[in-house]
């Protein structure tokens with residue numbers, strides 16, 4: 369058991385002055401554990417590209433990230449994911465480590481190019497075999513396997529024929545979903561279709577910061593609709609393959625707050641909320657795109673066909689949510705409120721260096737500028753520049769309850785990166801991460817108390833890993849990875865999380 373720390377959040381985060389943060393006075397896991405129902409699932413999360421390595425093994429095809437990493441300047445320090453955490457070759461000992469943490473759920477992703485190397489056609493048995501081994505090992509350890517079908521690693525061959533801008537990719541995704549649910553549905557009950565569609569669509573097709581590195585508003589808008597169609601087609605294909613499968617999807621969500629109560633700032637905030645939080649969730653849940661978004665673009669730009677909107681609504685069995693920050697929006701002082709809002713003119717706050725939701729693109733003359741900040745200066749920031757603000761998670765969960773009632777919610781990612789290195793004893797004493805998780809888990813407990821139907825919390829991430837364009841600099845793991853030796857060492861936060869799991873054992 370971790371020693372009961374006498375420090376309060378306020379001493380570790382001297383700037384954290386709000387009452388919400390201040391009520392969290394101790395990282396003792398006993399108090400929070402007692403606030404969760406017995407069937408609550410504690411988990412850890414990873415994604416395929418960020419940990420597997422072995423990019424040429426067993427007939428895997430190329431992915432858009434392999435190509436993107438080769439572009440000069442795309443990834444910090446020219447890093448790539450050729451080895452990452454070497455998980456592909458260490459899967460058995462990694463399962464043992466996950467088991468020893470005592471978690472009840474492991475969220476991972478399946479690399480499409482391993483299973484269908486060109487994104488279409490027959491299954492690559494050896495690639496599928498890797499996931500069978502992982503899933504069987506998890507089940508044997510009493511852990512729920514919780515795969516995501518698409519965590520950003522599109523087969524390069526599909527990008528070559530248009531990527532997410534082409535409607536055919538939605539069909540290919542549906543085939544891939546059916547293939548996996550057919551092959552693994554006897555062992556996997558809950559599936560997530562996508563991870564954070566807004567993030568990979570905006571950063572991949574509009575901002576050029578993530579694979580495939582395109583910078584085109586036209587491509588982005590078409591990708592929005594193709595991904596929405598893929599949600600619907602993928603959901604139906606998965607259900608057709610196995611009606612009892614639980615199919616959901618995972619969305620990046622952040623509460624949006626206006627910087628001031630001016631009319632312009634309020635409009636900017638409503639627009640940001642519509643785009644960041646609702647653009648992908650609303651069509652699948654309610655059959656329409658958020659009105660403020662539709663008012664800001666020519667409908668034709670989405671490339672919609674007649675009757676598409678009659679098909680996009682699919683009743684997700686659960687909503688997955690990843691929350692890392694709140695967004696604070698201002699109109700940038702623009703006094704032309706009748707000009708169309710366009711979130712993609714957002715000028716990123718300078719404190720957001722390394723952030724993955726900064727929407728900076730060149731400003732166009734006729735758009736209302738929206739500036740966003742990753743929080744205010746009240747909370748301390750992580751190595752990503754994101755303000756530590758546990759209340760963001762509470763607000764997101766309560767907004768889901770408000771909009772979608774009792775649809776089950778899975779917290780699929782919550783976590784933080786800090787500049788840290790092992791002390792002389794070889795251990796990372798990451799008290800700030802313990803407090804981060806404690807604060808966010810308390811926020812989940814508050815939301816459950818207030819009626820939100822949350823059934824899991826997954827710490828992002830199990831391991832320090834390949835953090836996309838930021839390479840290996842940000843370390844999000846509760847387990848430290850020495851990338852030179854591949855040695856895994858539990859940080860203090862992993863011990864704390866293990867204590868929590870032991871106090872509140874997930875159902876087996």
Ligand code: FCB
Pocket residue numbers: 415418563564567620690724781828835836844
């Ligand atoms: C999320 C991604 C995940 C990781 C974390 C820090 O947006 O889903 O892969 O990069 O951010």
